[in-house]
C-alpha cells in the first residue's frame with residue numbers, strides 16, 4: 035500500500051546515535067518532505083526524551099511515527115507509544131542495529147525512508163521485562179553485566195569494540211551466579227546466563243534464539259545450563275560460529291511467561307541496562323503495528 039500524501043509524520047531521532055547522526059536525520063527529513071509529507075522532527079537530548087516524544091504522539095495528530103537512531107532509541111519509542119494503532123517505522127542509525135538486521139530494513143537512509151512510507155504495517159509481539167517493553171531481547175547474567183560495563187564514551191569513539199572490551203571485563207569479573215527460572219508450566223530451571231528473544235538475532239547476526247519470531251505470540255528463551263566461565267566461552271564460541279547448542283549446554287524453549295530470580299543479577303533489554311532480578315518476563319502480542327519491508 036502506498037501511503038504518500040497522507041497526514042503528519044513525527045520523526046523521533048537521536049542525533050548522537052552511532053557517534054553522529056545529525057546529517058542523516060536531516061537527509062531523512064528532507065527526503066520525506068520531498069514526498070509531500072509534513073514532518074515534525076524531534077531530536078532527543080538525553081535518555082527518556084524519545085519515550086516522552088512517542089507518548090505524546092496520539093495527541094500530536096500524526097498518522098505515522100518514525101524512530102531514527104539505534105536499538106536503544108527504538109526501545110524508548112515503543113515504550114512511549116505502545117499500545118497504539120499508530121504505525122511505527124524505523125531508520126537505523128545506531129551502533130549495532132540488530133532490529134534492522136532482523137527485519138531487513140536497509141542502512142541507506144532514503145531506502146529506509148521509502149519503506150517507512152510504502153511498507154506494510156504489521157502487528158508485532160513485544161516482550162515485557164518488569165514494567166518495560168522490549169522488541170528484541172532481554173538478557174540476564176553475563177550479557178547484562180557486559181552491557182552494564184559498556185563505556186558510552188568508548189562506544190561513541192569506537193562503536194562495537196566497546197562491547198568487546200566490556201564482555202572481556204564481565205568475563206574476568208568472577209564466577210557467574212546461578213539464575214533461577216520458573217516457566218509458565220511451573221517447571222523450575224537453573225542456569226548461568228539467560229537470553230529471552232523476541233527475534234532471532236542478537237548483537238548482530240548471532241542467533242541464540244533462532245526460533246523466535248516478532249509475529250508469534252510467544253518469546254523464545256535460551257538458558258545456559260553449565261556453570262563456569264570457560265564452559266560459557268565454549269558455548270558462546272559455538273553461537274559465534276553459527277552452531278546450535280546441544281541440550282546439555284542450553285535449554286531452548288518457547289514461552290509466554292517466566293519468573294526469573296537470582297541474587298540481584300543485572301538485566302538488559304534491547305542492549306541497554308534495565309535493572310536487577312527478580313523480574314517477570316512475558317509476551318505482549320499485538321500491542322503495536324510496525325512498518326516493515328514487504329516479506330519481513
Ligand SMILES: Nc1ncnc2c1ncn2[C@@H]1O[C@H](COP(=O)(O)OP(=O)(O)OP(=O)(O)O)[C@@H](O)[C@H]1O
Pocket residue numbers: 048049050051052053078079080081082102103104105106107108110127128129130131132305306
Ligand atoms: N542527545 C543525546 N545525548 C546523549 N544521550 C542520548 C541523546 N539522545 C539519546 N541518548 C541516549 O542514547 C541511548 C542510545 O542511543 P541509540 O540506541 O539511539 O544509539 P546507539 O547507542 O549508537 O546504538 P545501539 O543502541 O544500536 O547500540 C538512548 O537510549 C538514549 O538514552
